[in-house]
Amino acid sequence: MVLGAVVIAGALGALMVVAQRSREGAITHRQGMRLVLWAGGVVPTVVLLTLLISTLPAMRPIAVKPDDLRITVTGEQFWWRVRYQPAGQPAVGDANELRVPVGRDVELLLEAGDVLHSFWVPGLAGKLDMVPGRTNRLVVHATRAGRFRGQCAEFCGLSHALMAFDVVAMEPAAFDAWLAARRTPAPVGGDVGGEGARLFAANGCGGCHRVAGLSDATIGPDLTHLGSRPSLGAGMQKRTHANLVRFIREAPTAKPGARMPAYPQMTNEDAATIARWLEQSK
């Protein structure tokens, strides 16, 4: 960009010098008109047309093969619903984090559950709107392992700016093993009968959240693997114990507009017990 600016500034400067130095009447009116026609019309048209035609093939959407992995990502106020659909195998649900295998095409089916959102992972792919009632396709192909930050890029309400997520690109073998493990989730913390699970149920958390083996609700993010996510509240903050306790007790204060009720009567100890239990849910 800087180089482009320098080239344009240089060319304009040179033209200015030439224009100032040349005598009046150095070229006839006819010659002048011809110069404008060629330099201002014909040459740019040919150059731009050539560029357009030569880059058109690269703009075609990448074709996916039937056995490529499909992942449905749904934008919700203000979090991300994720559903892995490997060909010929049962689907796997998750939230607020996306994992993809390095070196393979992955087709993302982008949807919206409520209002307009926009899926944007600058390190991985372009930006694409998520529109209620329709499915937009985006094919991504990670070329190296690592974590890529994503962000909702369409204003969707109060906490729009707090609607982020991570894409984790994994080596293909590690990804396959991870997805297979996800298909058989162990009960959270190894127990669904403990005090954390009891408080979770008693406070009605299971009316909105799925925790494998305990509840199956889909209104809020799936919490089965919360303990494996480094961030909390859709990339809003680090998932420290203190942040988690606060989020459980006062989600709408921690995240304005969040569609999760506050629990002002809940004691800090109870919130901490639920938090410790969820933290074990890898």
Ligand SMILES: [Cu+2]
């Ligand atoms: Cu959004």
